[in-house]
Amino acid sequence: MSAFDCVIVGGGIVGAALADVLSADGVSVALVEARSIGAGTTACGMGHLVAMDDNAAELALTSWSVSLWRELADGLPRTVEYDACGTLWLAADDEEMAAVSAKVANYRAAGVRVEVLDSAALYEAEPALAPGLVGALRVVDDAVLYPPLAARTFALRAQARGARLMTGCPVRELRPGSVVLSNGDVLTARHIVLAAGVASPSLCPGLPISPRKGHLLITRRGAPVVHHQLVELGYLKSAHGTDGASVAFNAQPRVTGQLLLGSSRQPGDATREVDAALLERMLKRAAMFLPGLDGLQALRVWTGLRPATPDGLPLLGPHPEKPWLWLACGHEGLGITTATGSARLVADQLLGRTSAIDARPYSPARFLTASSRETAHA
Amino acid sequence: MRETASKAVTLVTLRINGRAVTVPVGTSVAAALAMTDSFVSRADLSGRPRGPLCGMGVCFECRATIDGVPEVLMCLTPCREDQEVVTDA
């Protein structure tokens, strides 16, 4: 039996970032991962670091997290492919362009640098785009990176400070003060943090997390690259529809000279197979924005499962009914972006420190009330 | 179905990286590559030379732009008259 101050269950980017932060504070940590570091949802995502302003809580966490990433960037290996390319939110019509001014106010109030591009400036910045777009909002400090190696970098840094890295170790059960592995070994811990993404409810029944499947496609090297991460403003409509499958245009230049294309959402779908009909919808949508798309060479298509919560915000903090259990899960499509901020918020709470932002909007207590517990136990 | 070739060898002339190469009909572009000065089909990520490897459309070492179509495998492409082959070597 091994004893730790903190056992983190789940070696995705959130768990790995937390191991990094805690180990830097001298906490003895074990990071327990069923398969490999950063190989689950972390490996399936686009790797965007984006400030999002759907609501104040989301903007606070994402903008702070993006700035934390920027501070880390110089210390990341080149292979993490951190690229501060910025995001262009594309307005297809005047209605979408009108919405941009409200977003500008939101972002600036949060200290996020933004610029409004008119049509001419947009086409100067991104000549490959289809004609007819009316403008764009540029979020200057947004970036992209390669998530599996970012997660691995965090985990190896923690390991270098003495944290124990346990990969290929599925967990059977979480108990007050101990984590039971599938092989029967028991790790004792003052604190246990559940950071297992879509797998979290299997270890803590009743968590309001459900899979939301997505598809991505990456081209071969040498694709005519775009220069920013490109997202349609219509994305916001499709991203928030919780019923039925939806697609939205999202494209990223990678430092490898590849183009990464998304996106799709299928709520409640936990299968791994590529859905040909949805892929077709996604590609059709993308081709509307990038007319030369059909001629590019596709190298791979894959799917991933976002751990979605009902309000789109993660669960960060103590489990209201299990004081020995901390939650760091439910990040949906923003786990890469908010890994840095999430790790700080959980570490600060765990160590009794004040955080740079208010942690209350992400408190698991907003869902895990007495009544929801009844439902979970039913 | 293709007709059986007559005894007389028919020749075709193609251009590989601008250089004219004359070969018997039925020669693959990958084989014709060896009739230029080098047997180099591409440069790797550090600029070192690579040539055809598998000959069977598996390894992708012999990719080239052929008649304007990018990423065509030379080993699966027969030489034709006036064909324009551009490698990234």
Add this chain to the structure above:
Amino acid sequence: MREACDLVVVGAGPGGLAAACRAAEAGLDVLVLDAQPEPGGQVWRGEARKGTNRLARRWLSRFSASGARFRPGARVVAAPEPGVLLVEEGSSSFAVRYGRAVLATGARERFLPFPGWTLPGVLGVSGLQVLVKDGLPMRGKRVVLAGTGPLLLAAAATIHAHGGEVLYIAEQASAASHWSFALQLWRHPAKLLQGALMSATLISVPTSTDAWVIAAEGEDRVESVRLSVRGREEQLQCDYLGAAYGLVPNLEVARLLGCETSAGAVVVNERLETRVPKVHAVGELLGIGGVDQALVTGELAGLVAAEQPIPIEMERTWHRVRAFAARLALHDAPRAELRRLATPDTLLCRCEDVPMSALEGCQNLREARLYARLGMGACQGRTCGTAAQTLFGWSGEDVRPPCLPARIGSLRLPSEVSSTHTRES
């Protein structure tokens, strides 16, 4: 664009041709797809033009008379729903709606990394052979071959016949294993005859068992090779090196369709049907067995697809060729020394330029892919994945569309694909 057929055959080597002939002769509408410009597969490459091999000539003319349709230069890239394949053909693409499928995708060579294996002029053994058949000039060229099994002799015979000088044949198998294999050939008279014919023309070529290539050297192309020959090191100046260690089945299309595989081969029942209904697998997909196995399993699958009776003699032949395949697998298994040739600087993944040293700390193929980009390039791990399996015992990951790099447009679904099956007249 759309095509419809009763039977789609993927691969026009001996197995695919035999299946297509049997099914088309029984009245099925058969469509045969192959990435090459002519039918014949790798083993009968160029035979459609030259007609020098009697068996190939017989099957190719039977095929052209069978009524089966042939689409050259056609590569299967996706299988969006049961009964539909998406195919890329030159700069266009089309969908095929089929009733049954016979997969006859054949095999590729197993490459193992050694210092210098990325130099131009270093090819596979059969890779060099097919390029020679396709017109690679051999007159006055010096060639070293290193590998295993009957493919070495076949390649040497082709190179010799085209005027090349084969300086050395290095057979990795131990003498004991090699001769016990050779002595078993009497059970397979056709093989024995082929072996004798090839050996006769090559009588003057130095050959050794327990021999393999250690390194290839040269500036911009291979200039010399170092060999390990029964424990001694030998250096030879040469123009080409053919180096590969037997064959492995091309399982990608089968796995894309969801067919179960086991021990590197597709699992089939006695009707050669895979675990996916109405999808059959033949030839090398069942385990490397050569032309005889491809022909008999192709014929069987074609008859099954056309709901024809199976002659008992055909089943007997199949069981006989399977015994040969088992022997061959034993003989061709790469020896342990071959797994230790690569140095830390030697590239394992040739597409993404991943050296052996980059794999430090990786426990499995997924980690090597995610952390070091192994197999993340254009060939999708076809070359390095097979090598990694031999070197480290790492097994492959799921195959997802596209199963070959393809234009995004080739992955788009034609709108008619979901319509009902209509036979084109």
